[in-house]
Amino acid sequence: MSERGTTTTDEQETRAGKFGAYGGQYVPEVLMPAVEELADAYERYVLANEDGFVDDFRARIREFGGRPTPLSRAENLSERYGFDVYLKREDLLHGGAHKLNNALGQVLLAKYMGKERIVAETGAGQHGTATAMACAYLDMPCEIYMGRTDVNRQRPNVFRMRIHDAEVNPVDVGSGTLKEAINETMRDWATNVEDTHYVIGSVVGPHPFPAMVRDFQSVISEEVREQSREKLGELPEAVVACAGGGSNTMGAFAAFAGSASLPGAPEGTHDPAPDVDLLAVEAGGSSLGVDESEGYAPNSASLSTGSEGVLHGARTKLLQTEEGQIVESHSVSAGLDYAGVGPELAHLVDEGRVTPVNVDDDAALEAFHRLSREEGIIPALESSHAIAYLEEYEGDGPVVVNVSGRGDKDLDTVIEESTARDLDAAPSMEVFEE
Amino acid sequence: MSERGTTTTDEQETRAGKFGAYGGQYVPEVLMPAVEELADAYERYVLANEDGFVDDFRARIREFGGRPTPLSRAENLSERYGFDVYLKREDLLHGGAHKLNNALGQVLLAKYMGKERIVAETGAGQHGTATAMACAYLDMPCEIYMGRTDVNRQRPNVFRMRIHDAEVNPVDVGSGTLKEAINETMRDWATNVEDTHYVIGSVVGPHPFPAMVRDFQSVISEEVREQSREKLGELPEAVVACAGGGSNTMGAFAAFAGSASLPGAPEGTHDPAPDVDLLAVEAGGSSLGVDESEGYAPNSASLSTGSEGVLHGARTKLLQTEEGQIVESHSVSAGLDYAGVGPELAHLVDEGRVTPVNVDDDAALEAFHRLSREEGIIPALESSHAIAYLEEYEGDGPVVVNVSGRGDKDLDTVIEESTARDLDAAPSMEVFEE
């Protein structure tokens, strides 16, 4: 945040928070001071470990969150594919997904900043739940905005948030889903910006969010590097992660890309490792492309098929019409169902450091069943996309797949969708048919 | 299993598998050879680490299961009570409860024994799910017996078992709950005893189950001792665990009681520690005692209020009528709802080493809400009993509470019961009332 150009073309603006041409701070003026204050706090507490903030974060994510999560060899999948498959087990993190790494980091930071209140948006409820958990643990009042439609179809996560004593504010506008919730949360933040911190749920939004969320999530790849050294004796050939907003992706990639900057990382874990392929698996949905006339994309493959634009505070790759209207994305997995993606990921794709790929809904559902059946791990539908990509992977391994979360939350959806699609991979549920 | 008395009074029978007067092998003859074969395998593989079985188990429960689980200081509860409260986080074990320690151990043992098929009973579905998980991971065919009533009220766990490719066999007899399921599983085992292993879900049943399940679960207390050394600098004043069948209890107590015998435990972690109080918290239900005429106990406090008898293969403490009919127990928590208890626990209570206490349904529900709200951890309703006991604890701490599982599975029950009881501690769910 130090130098702020008054130059007149974007090319010359080299402020913090830019990843190549992506990133930035496209937010209403009312939020700019908050965003600047946060960027300042990020530099001091996170980057410079002021007051031992990062030590505190690391201790808490270990003791409260259950880090390090294991790197498990998938014996049956390794046999299936003929190369070694290792699973990074974020499904075992407290709350059941990688989301807590970020939520705990941000709520703790808000505490260090003297904020007295937390707001967050949530779609499927995973980020809301993680935030509510972190707030209960750190004794911070918490309000979660959630579209009315999502409230009704994600009841268990609403229960969890309420049980953690978070307020859940249903948003009745529009389609009542994630984007309306983001809107409302922004609005709350804009109204209460002085005492309130907005905990964004992925590596999106204005600077410093993309960098900060990446840093909190980078514990994933830090551990993968250490664990690879122990278990594989070498670095993996590739790291595979699903990409929605991209937080588990950046978390799994950062140490290999050399882009994270969380103090206290073990020696050498952040040296760039250009030989390790980084594969971001997007939701291919039912097919690629955008239906311009309907304003609808039957996928959420913004890295693979999107174009550059500005959304939710940052310049990044988006699913949009030619005119620039954001289209409705689609994925069987609620957590990947977002029309944008983190700006750093967009940049790493342009640079050729990260390869964007995608798998469709059916492939993800099949992978969900495959991992559950073959390895005794029920993955989140989001993570199932990463697992599905193994079917197409052409290298010799070893490959590390980030299992970003567990799939308990997805059981109903998976059963319904598997039945509707008549998937062979799905077990019959006739035990209920009496 | 070496010497087998042919003497004529129980007092003189000093066979393996007796804990004082408790334990034994009260099973149909058809199962005796299987039970003896298992006892032999237990001695060789578990006690003597033949073929490196225990090393294999330890590696797998670490990498697949996510051990060690953290020992987290509960900051807000410590403040509330004025003494240090530490939580042993079995809720973070793969599958969401301590059950996997045992299920993985037994399924792995069955593999070492050359068995080709696994059966197990389940009530609420936790043990069935853990077993199905372990079987998927270790590539063993698996059938789970579950009462029809339980099948219908525990749908998510049935889904999980099926998704792991386990057969779920609904039992239509009687009330269609846990005891009918045990019955059917025994029957299956008796029919297919040669190639099948029965994975019992707690420290109950005929020898060697109580000792073997304890040993697999003893990783809990082994870790607590190590972690106490690091974090507390001393042993805790007390360890508190809920007791249903007693497997998490024995797991949390064994290293302190000096009763476990799993090779490879760190130096000194199994030396008896008589100064550490061991508190087994039973489900007090709605009130203590037994309604003789109805054959019903509104609790499942067999250690606190039961009497000695023989059930499911072992002599132990039971909830029974004066005539010896087993009564129907009751607890708001399905996993504690069992009329018996592990024989070793009964013995340790008689010996004065373990203190049985109990808390009622309301106290458990309140503790569920308290931990969720104050610490950001949603405990299983079973574990909530252990947490509830802190309200009554009179020492100076530090106290370790075993959080045997997570409470996602209990959300519906808790919300329903909290509403029905009009509990102050429960958050309102009016977000849904639109």
Place this chain on the structure above:
Amino acid sequence: MTRSEIRAAFEDGPALVSYVAAGDPSVEASKEYVEALVDGGSDVIELGLPFSEPVAEGTTIQNAIKRALNAGMTPDAYLDLVRDLDVDVPVVCMTYYNLIYQYGESEARSASENASGDEPRASGGPEEFVAAAAEAGISGFVVPDLPVDESGPMYEACREHGLDLIFIVAPTTTPERLERMLDRTTGFVYVQGRLGTTAPATRSARTRPRPSNACRTPTSRRPSASASRRASRPARSSPAARTASSSGARTSTSSPRAWRTTCPRRTSPTASNRSPRS
């Protein structure tokens, strides 16, 4: 009421042993069924004393037991029923160990006493029930959850009161275990023909059972008698027995297929002439 010894029932070759769950659907009905079965040719009656957790039974008997318990069957009512029976064949009590163990002075086994740290079972045990059963006219016991290894006190009590303690030889029983059983056997032993629990033969073992290899193994002592616990058809089925089995809507659920009968398929049963080991 007089009654022959169990061993006598096997003196003339195969014997029909019929099972009835006492108290299903009522004490009176049980009395009638038993008497009809004896009229119809049963040589031994196995009268089940219903236990709430019948782990060795299949669905049919589980349901019968449940009905009996709901109708109020208790150990005392059971003994009264036995006293009332007007039959001249041996009546064997088939039940689970906990009922035998708990019978008598229950206060002595209360929780508070146990908590004192005394050897808890000093106050319980099989003696009282065995004595009462002998007095009522029971000739022997089958206790499916009491394998020979745990049978010490029961064996003592039976010997003291002159009752037979009958063990079950399973297809899985090893020669060594058979040896141990025969040491304590009086009356007869069951030879269980098939793996599993009592049940209609609709569900069979996934693996082919080793047919009673223990019994086929040459041993120094021959089994005293053998019976399949679960032949799918009675070896001998008299018209009267058939009548008894269809004497009421509820009786039929104690399906004939579940009745235990002698099954002379492999070894020819003979009455034991071995007396209890002294």
Place this chain on the structure above:
Amino acid sequence: MTRSEIRAAFEDGPALVSYVAAGDPSVEASKEYVEALVDGGSDVIELGLPFSEPVAEGTTIQNAIKRALNAGMTPDAYLDLVRDLDVDVPVVCMTYYNLIYQYGESEARSASENASGDEPRASGGPEEFVAAAAEAGISGFVVPDLPVDESGPMYEACREHGLDLIFIVAPTTTPERLERMLDRTTGFVYVQGRLGTTAPATRSARTRPRPSNACRTPTSRRPSASASRRASRPARSSPAARTASSSGARTSTSSPRAWRTTCPRRTSPTASNRSPRS
């Protein structure tokens, strides 16, 4: 169609700035509303170009925007509407940056080109839309998600085409930020009177907002003009404006309370006489 400069609108003291979401419920209706508002006394029209993600708007305008999009509003249709307007007050385009950025040769920004690793935005940018807007008769822009810090290219394009780029001064704006804004301000600046987004004043900030402390802080340059984005009552409300606001069932949901008006409560607005920094 001729139109005065924005700054001229403030020359005689407080000015009424009215907001209409273009295309809600139809292009024709928007044209009528705008004309009625001007007839009724509006000094400046802020004509919203609907964007699918209106992060700075409250419920009322969100809903208006949604209706407009459903009715088919596009940037080209918007420019056509502007060309068609028969009003003599300045029309300010209020929209979000992505629509401005994407306008024009869209193929040039296709995914395949981006994947080539070229600096992607080389092919996009605000120039084309600003040029087209200037040609259609737009006098200036309000782009709520384009803070001064990101406004370089937009500022350049506006300067080139002689349009005003209007910034918003928030209650939270620091003197240092205000300084930066005034460097790039032409036309007028909004002074946002309250924390939050556009909305009826029913939900107020939990904390009491610091009222425009940036503007109250003495600086070397005075803000060129100030307007509350959301006064709960119009400063001046002519009968005709009221008519416009109630001219149809749908119009009323673009509630008058959400219309932006000048709010001379704190600083008296004056037209800016500062020309763009050269």
